[in-house]
Amino acid sequence: MNFLTPLAFWFALTLPAVVVFYLLKRKRVTRVVASTLLWQRFLAETQASAPLQRLRHNWLLLLQLLMLLLLVLALARPYFSGKSSDGKLQVVVLDASASMQSTDESPSRFEKARKEAIALVNALATGKGGQMVVLVAGANAEVRQSATSEKAALRRALEGARVTDSSTRLAEALRVAETLIRDRPDAEIHLFSDGAIPELAEFETREMRLIYHKVGKGGRNAGIIAFDVKPNPEDPSKRALFISVANHQPQSIDARVEIAFEGQLVETKTITLAPTNTTPAVFIASQARDGVFTAKLITEDDLKADDQASVVSLMPQPIRVLLVTRGNRFLEKALAAAGPNVELSTAADHSAADAGRHELVVLDDVVPSEWPKGNLLAINVAPTNWFEPPVGGIEAPPIVNWKNTHPLLRFVTFDNIQVAKALQVKSPGWGVSLVDAPQSPLVVAGEMGRQRVIWIGFDTLESTWPLRISFPIFVANAVDWLNPATAKAEQFLIKAGDAFRLPLASPVTEAVVTVPDGSVQKVPVGVESTEFVWGDTGRQGVYRVQLGTNQVAFSANLLDAAESNIRPRETLDLGRFTQVKATTERDANLEWWRWFALAGLGVMLGEWWWFHRRTA
């Protein structure tokens, strides 16, 4: 048996009240009097003759009438049809990203959005065949309830939704919603969000009936948007912690940053955050073992989720680099200077005997007899399985574009670099082109299976690049990017909501995961599986995984500048030309009978009280 409005059982609390009143009710006291004549006269006089006179002063009657009126109103099930949604199918998209945890609305934006969404559910005109879908866009888009007109199920779906610490991933949810309403002219999407959505350009040309319910009113927030641990370049025995704090308020504030290693406070520093700016800070800390650095920002703001970040820092390991070359002093020097832990060896060929002994192999214009299995920097070689044939050659390709946002090209510029001769290939599927000539990509970086590869399509000695400062920087970046330890460290630092993946060296049957709030979950792992995947990373913090005898920790962080800017947006920009304005209109068909019934009850109790007071 199910109840449409189980909340109505709260009315059962009035039953004891009725019992109490029954106990209070007084029986009529029988008294023998000399004559009832005077009483009859008295009653006849007080209940005067005129019908309206009779109503005067009779508050009991008025109260009873009022109560009946309210009950009748309640039974009539009144509703307010302000802006009634005519949509037969309504897709509710509830933003469950980190910024929805902001407390500028009471108790939080998410709770308010949930309340408004439930109001929309209550207003659903099920009688006219109205249906609703509930999507929650947290770490990933989740269809909490498929199309139904069952209000209880919809409410349950909304009440079961949980806010996450992840970035906004509304595009995914809107994509799902859009497929649901496609070819339904009577369908509409109701988005409950604060509008901190970076990229919605893909919906620009879609005919989407999107109704944006804005939640939130303030923008008081400062948050950590970047946190990284690197070897200290000045003292390799110590670690440098880089932290960026964004202040999205129009005034500068002082905030305290605390750095802790494995829960032990290491250093604390007060920094002044410039208004609407990002302030970097560097901390130096020594580290004796693998562990987790946690940065905590202590300031008064509305969003707590971005006031903390943690990163797993492993002890630095030596990088064994094999340079296979016919002689390239520039490259050799650049590799040797790439990092404090680089152990460089040079060879003329990469043979089977070398396999697996190096973290990183550099092929400088040499086709090896045995292709290395590890990470690879390949210069001016073109194996046939990397590129679609034909592989041609071009003379003096001009460098027209490079992706300076890629970590490999950090601080690297290709201004004033000339190349004499290059290979002409088509852009491959396994990587992205970082440097482009009009005819061909010149530098490609990507991943093939578990192997990271950087391909340079020209001989560096046939270019002016080694003479530029960008060359050693690029090589250092490349060594860093190709270092398996870096990849491993990146593996242990994920964004909240992303899945954590860990290759399994040996088969295990069970993984024990300790999530940030301290609870322990046991997950069975298939014996044949070669990878452990943990997807429930909606909460930020440090997750510890016990896999057999092996224990690893990984951290999930928000670290998202767009999410830290919690100022609600009045409009949603769908690309450059389409805007969706926030609606403030109340969506209607809100039933009010509960309130009328409640008022009726109140009047009845008042009437009872009045009745007893006057006879006391």
Add this chain to the structure above:
Amino acid sequence: MAGILTPQVLRRLEQFQLIAARRAKSSAKGERKSRARGQSVEFADYRNYVLGDDLRYLDWNLYGRLDRLFLKLYEEERELPVRIFLDASESMLFGSPSKFDFARQVAAAIGYVALCGFDRVSLHIFPELQATSDAEMLNFSQQMAIRGALRSVRGKKSSLQYFANLTALKAGGAADFNASLKRGVLESRQAGVAVVLSDFLDPAGYEPGLLALVGRGFQVNAIQILSPEEINPGTFGDLRLVDSESGAVQEVTFGKYRLAAYQQAVANYVQRLREFCKARGVHFFSVNSGESIEDLLLRQLRTAEMWG
């Protein structure tokens, strides 16, 4: 007479005499002026002698002067019949002191004044006695005897017996006010002073009874006796009131806030009664059985010139 009236009151009462507005019409001799001619010391008129007149009443001086026979006529002094209608119904037993006790004291006082003035006092007690069981028969016959004795009392020396009988009187039963007064009117041969002692709370009204008295020529004094509880009820809440006589049930929700309205209703009732009486030359008094009887006897009745 023990207790029914204090000696002080009795002494005061002895000074009073009932004032009759009309000449007495009683056939019995008494001390009241009457239209009848007869023997007394009070000269009234002369008339011519006719054969057979008592020669003792001839005015011999006139005969000497005028040589004609005139008979001297004197005013005959007759008694004044005082009829007291005493309500002895169940409802009169209420109140503290009960209305009946108060009524009997008034009846005793008026009777005493009348007896002192050589007037005939006859007490009509209503309702009629009704024996409800054998066990009450003895009581019943005793009461019948008392009532019979009170039907006609004359002479100051009878007052002791009169008081004793009044004290032994018991009330009870449901009264029919109008019927009782009408029967009293029919029973009386001569009109005189009538005193009605009742609470005037008969559902059938009081008008026909009083009108019958007035119509017969009685000089009517109506004394309404209400108990303090009737004037100022002290019971509040949801009440189920049972009429002591008719057994009728009246449900009333009564609170302090309605007290004033109730008292106004009582005052209205009394006022209507007062106006009815005034319009018909009836002396009307409304008294509270909880108050002192002396105020009524020594001041109110005197001010109203019932006695003086």
